[in-house]
Structures are given as structure tokens and as C-alpha cells.
Amino acid sequence: MAKESSFDVVSTVDMQEVDNAFGQAKRELTTRYDLKDSGAEISLDKAGRKFTVSAPSDFVAKQVIDVLGTKLIRRGIDLASVKWGDPVPAAGQSVRQTADIVEGIDKETAGKINKDIKAQKLKVKVTIEGDKLRVSSASRDALQEVIAFLKGQDYGQPLQYVNYR
Structure with a gap:
């Protein structure tokens, strides 16, 4: 036989590359002129494999997600492995959106x-x-x-x- x-x-999913992309996106949020003082924040929970984006509006949240997506692609992470949830209204007019990293x-x-x-x-x-x-x-x-x-x-x-x- x-x-x-x-x-x-x-x-x-290589979580080290995800962490590197997250760090790059976070740095870009503090330096990019249209996002610098917007109040947008992004966080990564490595243990729970979750991204959280907080932004003053839905439009700014989409921009932050786009920046993060660009960094993930450059790091070789397929965007299909990140499942974004629906935007949830937070305090005031701000918006919070979470994403799970599928593995x-x-x-x-x-x-x-x-x-x-x-x-x-x-x-x-x-x-x-x-x-x-x-x-x-x-x-x-x-x-x-x-x-x-x-x-x-x-x-x-x-x-x-x-x-x-």
C-alpha cells in the first residue's frame, strides 16, 4: 500500500503582528491631522482577542477602522479574520464599536x-x-x-x- x-x-492569526499593527494604528491616530484631536481611541484586548474603537461619531469610527485595516493588511493579516460588530451609541453622541479576532x-x-x-x-x-x-x-x-x-x-x-x- x-x-x-x-x-x-x-x-x-499571528497575534504579534496584530499587536504591531495595533501599535502603528494607535501612533497614526495621534499624528494624523484629521484624527489627532478628534477624541477617537482604539484598544486591543489580547487575551479576549478584541478590538474596541471609541469615536465621537460614526464617520470618525469608520476612519479609525480604515486606518487599522490598512495596518493589518500591511502586516499580512487577512481582514476576514476580524469580525466587526455594529456601532453602539455611547455617552453623548459618541460611538463604540468592537471586533473579534477569529481564530x-x-x-x-x-x-x-x-x-x-x-x-x-x-x-x-x-x-x-x-x-x-x-x-x-x-x-x-x-x-x-x-x-x-x-x-x-x-x-x-x-x-x-x-x-x-
Whole structure:
């Protein structure tokens, strides 16, 4: 029997790069002329994996989110891994908006990925292991086809393909 090859499908975010992008965005808020004295603030809760933006108006909050998004992209973080909530009115006319940093593949998404791979009718075996999926097959070509197929799909979060052996 041929040796089985496999790879893992994961969804990870490098929190050090997120922290670096946050630091750059925070510095830009204090130096950019249109945001300098606006009263806009941004915070990062590393343990809870959350961003919080406080701003005097919805327009300023969108600008701050845009600045943060630009910094995240430059640092190689996919914006699909940051899920922004709806703006919530805070004291006075100010607005607060939070975002969760998504990491790991939840059960529903893993089931959907598994179902989509099986629908391709390739000779591969998919196992769900916690917050990742392991795809194995005797044929490396079949594994390459699965990776190409998954890259063309949108599951609402970035996927990485690691431990290819």
C-alpha cells in the first residue's frame, strides 16, 4: 500500500503582528491631522482577542477602522479574520464599536468544508480534529486538487494549509 500523505487546514492569526499593527494604528491616530484631536481611541484586548474603537461619531469610527485595516493588511493579516460588530451609541453622541479576532475553525464551518470536499468526489479522507481539519490521501495530486478547490471557496475566514507531508 502506498504511503499516505496529508495536510492540515487551519485558521490562525499571528497575534504579534496584530499587536504591531495595533501599535502603528494607535501612533497614526495621534499624528494624523484629521484624527489627532478628534477624541477617537482604539484598544486591543489580547487575551479576549478584541478590538474596541471609541469615536465621537460614526464617520470618525469608520476612519479609525480604515486606518487599522490598512495596518493589518500591511502586516499580512487577512481582514476576514476580524469580525466587526455594529456601532453602539455611547455617552453623548459618541460611538463604540468592537471586533473579534477569529481564530480556529468552528464545528459548523468544519462540517461545511468537509461536505464540500466530499462533494468533489476525490479519493481523500477528511477528519475534524478540534479547530482544524486533516485531509489525507495516498495521492498527492488529490491533495493538491483539494487545496486548489478550498482556495477558490469563501468560508468567511482565512484558511491556511500546513503540515503538508
